[in-house]
Amino acid sequence: MKRGLAALLSGIVFSLGLCLSGMTHPSKVLGFLDFFGQWDPSLAFVMAGAVSVSAVAFRLSRRRAAPLFDDRFHLTRVDGKVDRRVFLGSAVFGVGWGLSGLCPGPAVTSLVTGRPAALVFVGAMIAGMLLVDVFERTAHGAVAEAGSDCS
Amino acid sequence: MTHGAAALIAPLLGGVLIGIAVAMLLLLDGHVAGISGIVAGLAGFRPGDVDWRLLFLAGLLGGGVVARVVSPTSFDGWTVSSLPLLALAGTLVGLGTRIAGGCTSGHGVCGVSRLSPRSIAATMTFMGVAAATVFCVRHGSTP
Numbered sequence: 001m002k003r004g005l006a007a008l009l010s011g012i013v014f015s016l017g018l019c020l021s022g023m024t025h026p027s028k029v030l031g032f033l034d035f036f037g038q039w040d041p042s043l044a045f046v047m048a049g050a051v052s053v054s055a056v057a058f059r060l061s062r063r064r065a066a067p068l069f070d071d072r073f074h075l076t077r078v079d080g081k082v083d084r085r086v087f088l089g090s091a092v093f094g095v096g097w098g099l100s101g102l103c104p105g106p107a108v109t110s111l112v113t114g115r116p117a118a119l120v121f122v123g124a125m126i127a128g129m130l131l132v133d134v135f136e137r138t139a140h141g142a143v144a145e146a147g148s149d150c151s
Numbered sequence: 152m153t154h155g156a157a158a159l160i161a162p163l164l165g166g167v168l169i170g171i172a173v174a175m176l177l178l179l180d181g182h183v184a185g186i187s188g189i190v191a192g193l194a195g196f197r198p199g200d201v202d203w204r205l206l207f208l209a210g211l212l213g214g215g216v217v218a219r220v221v222s223p224t225s226f227d228g229w230t231v232s233s234l235p236l237l238a239l240a241g242t243l244v245g246l247g248t249r250i251a252g253g254c255t256s257g258h259g260v261c262g263v264s265r266l267s268p269r270s271i272a273a274t275m276t277f278m279g280v281a282a283a284t285v286f287c288v289r290h291g292s293t294p
Binding site for chain 2: 002003004005006007008009010011012013014015016017018019020021022023024025026027028030033034035036037042043044045046047048049050051052053054055056057058060061064066067068069070072073074075076078079080081082085086087088089090091092093094095096097098099100101102103104105107108109110111112113115116117120121122123124125126127128129130131132133
């Protein structure tokens with residue numbers, strides 16, 4: 001109950017932040033990404049504000065064994081591998097972001113407009129995510145089968 | 152239109168709010184506020200890990216409704232309106248964030264603030280490639 005409420009409130013504050021900052025204006029985002037044109041640096045301040053508060057939170061989390069409403073933190077490793085995957089995936093994401101000015105948070109939040117453009121973008125985004133999951137399950141399945149002889 | 156320093160206050164405050172949301176989800180629930188991961192976890196129907204994701208996304212939409220009422224211009228500036236182009240872009244964003252394991256929030260805000268080398272590499276890559284894409288679209292010569 002308390003955990004659910006915290007997630008709900010966090011979502012609300014997150015999207016208010018996105019809307020106030022200008023991240024839900026794709027044209028503004030594209031202006032920020034246009035380093036060699038009429039560059040609009042204002043969105044760098046979104047990153048600065050978010051990262052500075054979030055850095056304090058992660059620092060605090062390191063001093064605690066568990067979050068307030070759960071028995072453990074659900075975090076990925078902070079020393080995750082800098083591999084081909086992270087470069088390839090981020091490059092593909094970058095092309096999509098640069099074409100549209102939309103990244104996942106603002107795109108999902110924009111669904112409230114009911115615009116076909118937002119629905120199409122988010123629908124396609126989820127399809128892309130599922131495609132990776134399906135591909136990986138198939139690949140892992142094949143690996144598991146091949147490896148089952150050894151067990 | 153606002154000019155000068157005033158134009159930077161809203162982005163900065165918006166960013167601080169995003170940071171507060173990250174802090175809440177982390178310190179109360181123990182989760183990372185990475186939107187692509189939260190959506191993908193739901194889309195993949197992983198059992199037992201659904202509730203907090205659904206509630207976070209419900210909050211995201213709820214906040215969007217509030218923002219729209221308070222400031223009707225919150226969702227202006229959709230200059231890219233071609234549906235096929237948006238479908239292509241959306242697909243690339245979905246594929247890419249899933250392969251890289253994060254987007255602007257998970258890698259760009261959370262990972263960078265933890266000084267994770269993987270997230271810093273991701274953020275530099277997607278910012279660089281997005282800027283290059285905008286450059287090609289806006290300033291590239293059309294043959």
